[in-house]
Amino acid sequence: MPEGIGIQHFLILSTLMFFIGVYGFLTRKNLITILLSVELILNSVNINFVAINKYLYPENLGGHFFAMFVIAIAATEVAVAIAIIISLYRKLKMIDVENVNEMKY
């Protein structure tokens, strides 16, 4: 596929996606939407891994496997995060990040 499209295109795309995720992380209040932003960030990383694998190291599958592992880790992360969110919801009846400040001084 690489005719015409350089690796930079993919990297720029994933950078943009990454920072859109960061923006969501910083501005959202609902914990689940924050979680969604984190998923965006993980995905942008996946694109990065795969693109670098494809363009720079096509002779082996390191980036490919790391993308797979990232997907697995994203799954575990979501599982734990959802568990936390649900138990928080039980306790506080809301899931706004600003109310979760028990680690305050």
Add this chain to the structure above:
Amino acid sequence: MENFSYTLVIPLILFFTFVFTGLFGGKFKPVISGIICTVSVFISAALSYFAAYQYFFIYGKADGAYRLINVFSFHWLRFNDNLSIDLGILLDPISVMMLIVITTVSLMVHIYSLGYMKGDIGFSRYYAFLSLFTFSMLGLVLSVNIFMTYMFWELVGLSSYLLIGHYYEKPAAVSASKKAFIVTRFADLGFLIGILLLSAFAGTFDFNKLTDPNGGAILQSASATFLGLSAITWALILIFMGCAGKSAMFPLHIWLPDAMEGPTPVSALIHAATMVVAGVYLVARLFPLYVFTSPQALEVVAYVGAFTSLFAAIIACTQTDIKRVLAFSTISQIGYMMVALGVSGYGAEEGLGFMASMFHLFTHAMFKALLFLCAGSIIHAIHTNEISEMGNLRKYMPVTHITFLIACLAIAGVPPLSGFFSKDEILVAAVEKNFVIFLVQYIVAGITAFYMFRLYFMVFWSRDTKYEHDPHESPKVMLFSLVFLAVAAALAGFIPFSEFVTSNGVPFASHIHLSVALPTVALALAGILTAYFLYKKESGSPDKITNSLGIIYRSAYRKFYIDEVYLFVTKKIIFNLISIPVAWFDRNVVDNAMNGIAFTTNYISEKIKVMQSGQLQQYAFVMIAGMILIFLLTLYLIIV
């Protein structure tokens, strides 16, 4: 082969008794802890007598001379091959003699206290501390090196402090105990510096090596000089400073009269018979060193002793508190012992002064302990220390009267009582060496007789005082001690001391020198007669004499204002010029610096803790901002 290892029990049994009664004394009746302590002192005394018998009569001699026996010793702290602090037991004539003195007097005091302290709230505590004291004193005399001596020296000071402050509800007792502790501590500072100097030059702490006249320590230590005197002289003078503090030599004597605030048996044990002679003992222990390396230091000992004995004897004539008279008499008599050491040479006959000093130490312990115990018996009966409130007590307290008289005759040097013999030897030693000192000591002998009989007549004869209730003779346990010590004080003079205790261990035969003894006895009798005429009957003549003496009497009565001088020096000079600025510096600079640090820390943390908001997104924002900044910085550094 002789086996002296049982001597280890002599001090240790008392230590265990101290721990036991100290910890569990409150669990049973007070009298039981008293009996436990008394029994253990008795065991200790019996072993001491046995050790003395074995040492002096069976095993101690080698080639006609008594030798040092190192019963055992182990390395406790090791600095280098030569310099180590050992713990152990050393037997030689003077340490064995001290064993006898300490355990005898201590046993008597223990028995006596069963009666004297009866009903006292701190009865078990008193006995525990008495055991501690006896333990430390025994450890002191048995120690194998000068550092071990120093440790027990401090322990003795501590137990003395504890016992002086026995009546700790009384402010006078508390301040007296503090005074005793501080003054002796101050002196011990000199002692410690002296020890360090000595070990630096002689290269050893060990008494065996230090006091061997042919040993390397004495030879090699005479080299370095400082301020015109050899360094070893300074070391010995500093050590003597410690001795002077413990033995209440001028000008460090001020604590001893105040120490009379303690219970009277304590005064008898600690402040008359044993602890205060520790200084004499230490000088005697280091005697070869004094003689061979530093005649100057020995002269200092002699002059300080002579001055102190005269000075204290004069004050003793004016005091009206029975225990203070005895205290000053003690100071004066210890001065005698110091003089005897100071004028002595090394050898058999040349070491007459050494022998006389030890002899006097021995007899003095007996009769002075007796005097104090008699004073305790009197105080027990009429509840006052003031001799002006006493009088005519011979009718009420016959046993006390007789024993007190024996002790007075002994201290005055009337033959054939013990004081006569030992004092005679001292004067003989002095006349051979230094006539001025002899003269002083001769006069002091007269004054001693005078003030002791002034005391005797004022207490037991004089006017017919009316007492609130008739004084009664003391209980039998107390009288037992009195009688025992009276017998000892009367007969101790017949011990052929020169056969046993001499400076180099070689026995010799001593004689009474009539040319010295007769004038001394005459002077003593003159003193007694003067006291008889002035105080036998109540009359106005003593007052007339004191009035005519005026300022001399008043200054002697106020102990020559030494206490006031000390107060002036400490309060006006040290407090104002040093302590107050230091205290100001401490309160304002040091404290404020510390408080300032704490306050600043607190203030900053108050301000920055707001940053720990608990807001996740804030943290993330800061993190990302920081990452970007680091990134930019790295880029900038790469480009530049």
Add this chain to the structure above:
Amino acid sequence: MSETVFYILAGFILIFSVLTVTSRRILRTAVYLFFVLLGTCGFFFAMEFNFLGAVQLTVYAGGIVVIIIFSIMLTSDLQDKLEAAGVSKIFFSLLAVTAGAAVCISTILSYKFPALTNNVLDSSMNTIGLRLLGYQENGFVLPFEVISILLLAAMIGSIIIAKKADVNK
């Protein structure tokens, strides 16, 4: 893969990404994320990583998004609009994000990537299977095992965290 496909997919992904972080309806957010994942999946297929694309589709789009939607339904009222962030928060976040993006993109653009090599390994299932469980060079069995343990731990952990407190205690 032609430029056209790339730009279409990239535009698709970016638009839905932005919608994901800005939409104020929570369920829609999740759906937009699903589209983003689909777009990513398209890239994987376009780069001939078919297995990875399939995993992305099943695990991510199929599994994770469904869990998220479940939890949204459990914890949120679907009618409510999400509260908008404050202006200053948006401003500072945008500032940080733009700065970060600018820094990264400038770095990417200024970096000289090496030329393409022709030694291409096929990404068939056979190769993937051998490499994933291989323990020689370029084998990934160790991370594979570690990840599987991690998954197990996460499973147990999330059960313990989410389960109701014991009423008896």
